[in-house]
Amino acid sequence: MTTLSTCRTTLGFGPDRVCFLTDVEGNFEYFLAFVELSEALTLVSTDGADGAVDLELRDGWLFVFGGDAVDKGGLVGGSIRVARSLVALKRKYPQRVCLLMGNRDINKMRLSSELTAAQLADGRLDRVAGPYWVPEAKRVSPLDFLNSLCAAETSGGGGGGGGSGGGGGGDGGPPREEVLKRNTLANRIRWMLKDTMGADGEFERRRAELQ
Numbered sequence: 001m002t003t004l005s006t007c008r009t010t011l012g013f014g015p016d017r018v019c020f021l022t023d024v025e026g027n028f029e030y031f032l033a034f035v036e037l038s039e040a041l042t043l044v045s046t047d048g049a050d051g052a053v054d055l056e057l058r059d060g061w062l063f064v065f066g067g068d069a070v071d072k073g074g075l076v077g078g079s080i081r082v083a084r085s086l087v088a089l090k091r092k093y094p095q096r097v098c099l100l101m102g103n104r105d106i107n108k109m110r111l112s113s114e115l116t117a118a119q120l121a122d123g124r125l126d127r128v129a130g131p132y133w134v135p136e137a138k139r140v141s142p143l144d145f146l147n148s149l150c151a152a153e154t155s156g157g158g159g160g161g162g163g164s165g166g167g168g169g170g171d172g173g174p175p176r177e178e179v180l181k182r183n184t185l186a187n188r189i190r191w192m193l194k195d196t197m198g199a200d201g202e203f204e205r206r207r208a209e210l211q
Contacts, residue, residue, distance in 0.1 A: 019057075022066025025104060026205070028078025031085065051209065052084035057093045067102025071197065077205025107197055111189075120188055122180050131196040140195040146182050150174035153182075 019040035024031050032053070035041045040061040045054040057063055065086055070079035090097040113119070119128075125146075130139035151174050173179075186203070193199040 016060040017062070019061050019063045020066060021063075023068045023102070024082050025068050025072040026070045026077055026079035026082055026202070027072065027074035028076075028081050029074040031078065031082050048084070048088070050084050051081040052088045053081070055085065055089050055092075057089065057096055062096050062098070063089065063093070064098045065100060067100045068104040069102075070108070071104045071193075071199040071202055073202070073205045077202070077209060079202065079206055080209045104197070104199075110192070114192065115185060115188060120183065120185060122183055125180075125183055134195070140191070142183075142188060142191050143179070145191040145195060146179045146187065147173050149187065150178050150182055154178060 017040065019038060021031075021034055024034075032043070035043050035053075035055060040058055040063060042056040042058065043053060044056050048054060069083050069086055073079060086099055090099050118124070125143050128142050130141040130144065132139075134140075154174060190203045193202045
């Protein structure tokens with residue numbers, strides 16, 4: 001366990017108190033409620049151009065964020081605003097703010113390697129498996145996702161993908177050409193968030209935030 005004496009030795013200064021927050025998971029309303037109740041943090045402004053709030057960290061306090069800043073959201077979603085607010089606080093108080101990464105933060109490192117043009121090529125679609133860490137009965141591959149999405153959209157259901165399916169066309173699934181039309185960067189991100197990261201709907205929530 002990290003103690004205040006350890007902080008003094010490691011950081012070279014002596015905070016009197018520690019303020020700890022974790023697992024916000026994109027819930028911006030929860031984040032602001034925590035700030036309102038906190039003895040360490042004060043809300044200065046909500047007018048940041050990038051959606052970040054300006055926070056003040058009182059003297060004598062060390063702020064530690066324990067990870068999982070993003071993914072689920074509250075009523076309207078707030079992953080971007082939460083992340084930007086935490087980074088802004090770190091930049092403002094670099095020696096008194098410690099930001100740790102949780103699994104929901106670290107797993108986004110996959111995006112840079114799994115969203116390249118080579119990974120999205122139509123010829124690879126049949127070879128990309130579902131996430132091995134999900135129970136087999138619930139495992140969904142990108143092809144499964146696109147088959148389900150295509151079937152829902154062409155039948156007028158407009159669903160969000162998921163479920164199982166074959167290669168399309170000859171086995172009774174959607175026509176292959178219709179599936180491949182939906183093999184897009186946006187849909188691959190939707191699949192990753194929904195079926196590999198437990199963040200169904202996060203694509204739409206983040207798009208709404210950016211607008």
